[in-house]
Amino acid sequence: MPLTLEDIARIAGTSRSTVSRVINGDQNVSEATRTKVMDVISKVNFQPNLAARGLAAGHTGILGLVIPMGVSAIFADPFFPLLIQGVSGQCNSRDVSVMLWLAEPEFERRTINNVLYNGLIDGVIIASMLTDDSLVDALRNKSLPFVLVGRHPTDEHIHYVDSDNRSGAYQAVLHMVRMGRKRIACINGPANMIAGMDRARGYRDALKERGISLQPELVVEADFTDPGGYAAMKQLMQYRPDAVFAASDTMAIGAVRAIHELGLRVPEDIAVVGFDDIPMASRITPSLTTVRQPISRIGAIAADTLIDLIENPSDRPQHIILPTELVIRESCGAIHPVRS
Amino acid sequence: MPLTLEDIARIAGTSRSTVSRVINGDQNVSEATRTKVMDVISKVNFQPNLAARGLAAGHTGILGLVIPMGVSAIFADPFFPLLIQGVSGQCNSRDVSVMLWLAEPEFERRTINNVLYNGLIDGVIIASMLTDDSLVDALRNKSLPFVLVGRHPTDEHIHYVDSDNRSGAYQAVLHMVRMGRKRIACINGPANMIAGMDRARGYRDALKERGISLQPELVVEADFTDPGGYAAMKQLMQYRPDAVFAASDTMAIGAVRAIHELGLRVPEDIAVVGFDDIPMASRITPSLTTVRQPISRIGAIAADTLIDLIENPSDRPQHIILPTELVIRESCGAIHPVRS
DNA sequence: CTGAAAGCGCTTACAG
DNA sequence: CTGAAAGCGCTTACAG
Structure with missing residues (x-):
């Protein structure tokens, strides 16, 4: 006892x-x-006893973290692990606990709702990133504090933290333009994900600014996975791109494989730039030029924002956009590859 | 309200x-x-309200999942994400919630203890895998039910689920012996991790069974990371191995890179076999022969075991060892590589 | 600065 | 089969 x-x-x-x-x-x-x-x-x-304290005080010091498992291979990409790490680390140092839900689509309506309104969590971080998310819609009408990882496209009152996807993609594509590439393709993420929308916009903005007309056949949508990037690249090849911007490193790595399989060279024949700067990016041959986004820091800041929000519910809506950084390596042709 | x-x-x-x-x-x-x-x-x-229910009933329907963050790059390897996925999925379908702690070493003594005995969780899964884990030691003297992911080396009373690491490594090494390799090296995991111990034993057992004497200089310890595998392979090269068994795919991929950098070929000059069968294993060139372990299923079974244990505390100790499977691809030389 | 008391929202003998 | 009552372990006015 x-x-x-x-x-x-x-x-x-x-x-x-x-x-x-x-x-x-x-x-x-x-x-x-x-x-x-x-x-x-x-x-x-x-x-x-935290249950007793929660009952008596009306708050528990626990925060929920909801991650959608819609995409089957979601954990093949280090994005979510890094996000979890950031959230968990910040919560540790702020002395709050985190409760994790990997939301299977089928469970969404039943379990998630059950679980979020059970009096056990003080607030919740949603790594949603969908342009229309039923959970987010449900939350908007409730009093449970929440912050989104990934900006909300329409509702100005929602707190979120995100990285500057548009600007990151813009810089990446602009870089390839400057390197003299003429036919820059884009392997984009799903259109119903906000990050996908924003990165596609950065791609379009860069082309437009340089007076390059957008060729619809050079833009293809994939699902953020390696096989998705591979298939997308194969499809793009018929249009003879001399460069490709992939909206995630995982897709970029798939694309490089497709290019190599067809006997072409990266970056000589096709320059490749990714997004994320996952650990693998610096290890593949050629090493991958990419847009670094501070994933783990996004998680930490989301946790901080939520904890502050819980302590001070009257806060103005927080819209935090973290800067990205173009990391130039071999795959874009700006650095001469060192081959063994 | x-x-x-x-x-x-x-x-x-x-x-x-x-x-x-x-x-x-x-x-x-x-x-x-x-x-x-x-x-x-x-x-x-x-x-x-779950807090109230927990107080009144003495149980909450929440289970803790503790993952050690000792190794810095722990999330570069898909092991933990897959484990989390397995635990979470099973908990969802059993209608229990999971609370996640990524245990930073510095927090261990203070936070972890705080958190485990706070009356909020009914039991806990520890993904420890260290041969000596202070958390496990603490738990042994308490009444909180727990199950380990990774077997406990000494205490027969502890519930655990693990994969058959010894047998997996044994099969892998035996396969290379059968393929005619004479100087089979081993890039092992840290010696203080049980999986490392067990895989090293499988390696030794296979050699011994075939009458091959163990060459200490052909065995090197690394940290389960890609750069670790890379460095270990570089070190091994001076002893002219014609094959290498790496205790994780991530290390195997690093090793392949090291071999290629020195101008040698896989599998012609050096055969490589990994462990885990992460998604990347089938995508690299040459594709990686490896030992598949059912990581996500281990998580699911650990959750199931714990939930059963909570409902029926008198259960005999559960020692569940899941079988592994040798997945033969190109890197071991058994299949002729298809090069583009 | 301190303690007695009410109350948080449930569960669970107990009595009927 | 049902309800009144006690109690789970805390927090927090309230009175002193």
Whole structure:
């Protein structure tokens, strides 16, 4: 049987209320009693029961993290692991716990709703990134604080943190234009994902700014996976691109494989630029030029934003866009590849 | 304000106790009242407060999942993501929630202990795999049910699920012996990880069975990462191996890169076999022969085992070892590579 | 600065 | 089959 406040109080020779006060850092406790109580607590290694605390106080110090599992191979991409890592790390240092839901599409309506409104979490981070997400819609009408990873396209009142997908893609494509590429293709993410929309816009903006007309056949949509990038590249080959911007490194790696299989060279025949800067990007041959986005930091900031929001519900909507960075390696042709 | 049992009871014209009974599936409720209460519950979309339920009932329907972050690049390897996926999926279908802790080494003593004994979780899955884990030691003296992912080397009373690491490594190495390789090296995982120990034993057992004496200089320890495998392979090259067994695909991929950089061929000059069968294994050139282990299923079974254990605490210790499977591709030389 | 008391929203003997 | 009541372990006005 774990000890309770009452036990601690008895041992320390005080009352349950006072013990509660020292645990919660209430100022109205004399230094003497505080010390005495602290001693007992650390001596017996006392842990207050969080369920009871949650019931009594109305908050639990737990935050939910919901990750959609819509795409089957979601964990083949390091995006979500890194995001989880960022959220978890920040929560650790802020002393809050995280409850994780990998949302299977079939469970969405039933379980997710069940789980979010069960009085156990103080707020929730949704790694949604879909342009229309039923969970987000449900949340908008409730009082549970939440922040999105990935900006919301329409509702200005929703808190979110995202990276600057448009600008990242814009820089990447502009770079290829500057390198003299004329027929720059785009392997984009799904159109119903906001990151996909934004990166496609960056691609279009860069072309437009340089007076290059958009060739619809040079833009193909894939699903952020390696096989998806591979298939998309194969499809693009008939239109003779001399460069390709892939909206994720995983797709870019698939694309490079497709190019190599057809006996062409990267970057000599086709330059390739990816997005994310996953660890693999610097290891493949040729090493991959890519747009680095601070995934783990996005997670950390989302957690911070949510915790602040819970403590201060009247906050103005937070719209945090983190900068991206173009990492130039061999695959774009700007650096002469060192071949062994 | 969310509704409470009392509200539902008033609307349905019955008592709080009865509503609680229908929610918990108690048999002692007439069909008529049950229907009436169910109707109200689904009409107002009622969710019982889990903190209150936890307090009153003594269990919460939440299970903890603790993943060590000791190795910095832990999420570069798909092992943990797949494990999380397996645990989460099974928990979803068993209607229990999961609370996730990525345990930073510095937090271990303070946070982890805090968190495990807070009355909020019914049991915990530890993806420990260290031969000596302070968390596991702490748990052994407590009453919180737990199951390990990765077998415990000494304590027979601990529940665990693991894959057959020894046998997997044994099969892999035996295969290379059969292919005529004479100087088979081993890039092993850290010696303080049980999986590392077991795979090293499989390697030794296969050599011994075939009467090949173990050459200590052909065995090197790395850290399960790609750069680790790369560095280990570079180091091994001076001893002229004609084959190498790497204890993870991620290390095997690093090793292949090292071999290629030195101008040698896989598998002609050096055969390579990995472990895990991560998605990347089938995509690299040459495709990687490897030992497939059912990571996601291990997670699912760990969750199942824990949930059963919570419901029936008197269960005998469960020691579940899942079989592995040798997946033969190009890198071992058994299949003639198709080069483009 | 401190303690007695009410209350958070459930579950579960207990009595009928 | 049903309801009134006690209790789970906390927090937090309230009174002193």
